[in-house]
Amino acid sequence: MLIHELLPLVGDAQSVVEVSQSGDALRELLRAPAASAYRAYVPDGEKMDAGTVVVAFLGPKPEAHIDAETVAPALRELPVGGRALLLLGWPVPELPYHRLLDELVTAGLQVLQVVPLDKVSRHGAHCAVLAARVDRLAPLRTHLSDAPLDLAGEAPDLRALLRLTGEYVFGDLLSRPLRRNLAAAGDRIKEQDERIRALEKEIAARDATIAKAESRLARARNDLADLRASTTFRIGNTVVQGARRPTRGIVSVPVGLVRIWRKRGTPGERPGPQS
Amino acid sequence: MTLLTDAEASKYWNERHQQETDLRSGGDISFDEATNYMFYLRRLTMLMDRVGLQNNPVAPLYLLDAGCGKGYFSRELAKFGHQVDGIDGSEAAIAHCRELGGGPRYHRTTLSGWRTPWLYDVVFTVDVLFHILDDAEWERSTRNLASLVRLGGKLIVGDWGEDGDHVYGNYQVVRGRDRYLPLLDACGMRFDGWEPYRFRRSPIGLYTFTRIG
Ligand SMILES: C[S@@+](CC[C@H](N)C(=O)[O-])C[C@H]1O[C@@H](n2cnc3c(N)ncnc32)[C@H](O)[C@@H]1O
8 A cells, every 4th residue: 555545544634643743754745635734743732633643653763753652642642533543664574563552552542454555665664553542342444455444333243353352362373383483494594694604714714725825836836946947956967867877978967067057147947837 | 957966076177177278167168268258357357346456565465266277366366466375176277277377376175175274365266156066065165165264354256146046057056145145144244245247148246245253
């Protein structure tokens, strides 16, 4: 449902009393009709009557929302027939309604409908509570009903109340395993997140070890190349070759040594990466 | 004319769902596919009037399509964002529904045998109850469907709007107001009205009941 569909749902509001002090913001969101007088709530101010609708925006952000205690005095001033339209700024699956429900019941209001709202990102209201001050039970309403409130309609009879309490008890029973499963799923997700973080750390540590080993290897290769290119190594090598093949060595060792002597001081050819 | 037994009727439906085209198999077999398409659309809009024109993805409506056949109504209503369970006794129909997917969850069961921990906002059964030929099974099915409707929710039943029963062929027994109203009143359901399909010469229409107790 759209936020501006809410006031028509409450029925004909002769006066709208805003508790949240939003300036014009809430009035504009609700598109309060010009015909209805819109005023800010003043404790024990102008008397409310059956044509009054108390509106407020409750939620988790103190800078934008009020809380249940703040709206309570206005609710208590509503006479029988007076109504409340309360926008709630919590996501529906996380709705902490217990406090508000306390205040509504204390003020003698019946919760008639809780309406999930569209376009939450635009206004931040996830749902709206429609409630009325009653001296007997008002007709029950269905989820997503968009018929205007009718407080004068037939009150639910004993059979409806038996049904209501029965549905509540069974619903409550069934919601318990769901709630447990949900919590267990949350735990599993948390566990998996932790495991993922631990694995990421492990991978980072291994990457660091590999990087260190690679730089050690590169250094060793450079050292080896430098060693191979050094005059001492090459003289030693020529002598070793001569010692291995004494017949050829008589000629080749002196020739090799002369070549090395001549080239001394010029850097040796570096081995390639695969050498 | 002797009526089919339960077993013969369920065999009949399973074979019809295997052999017939999509809409003729669960629709009116005397019409061609295109006419059935009109017939389905007419009844879909009647269902929309009763289910309402609101939806919500966070807190959707829960619907039961009882005797869903090949699932036309289930799929169309699921497209509106509602959560739909479709049940039918025919294995072939349910297999077809599952293959097409589209959101609803399907279960093969009789109307009288469907058990679930969840109640529904709306239970509808379009042109199914008059195919249940045995009176006792019809009553068990009707009572079971009513019991699945939550307080304030609706039960929508396709059947004829007159008093008394009438047998068509060997596989249809239409039952009227004098059957549905007292039975469902005793189940805590208020009778809201009956509206004819107004489709060609069909004598059938939709009963709407609301659970008030
Ligand atoms: C005329 S078709 C209607 C199908 C669907 N409602 C539609 O309009 O497309 C009747 C359907 O009811 C099913 N059916 C008949 N008796 C049933 C029972 N006792 N339990 C479950 N399904 C049944 C049949 O299998 C068949 O799919």
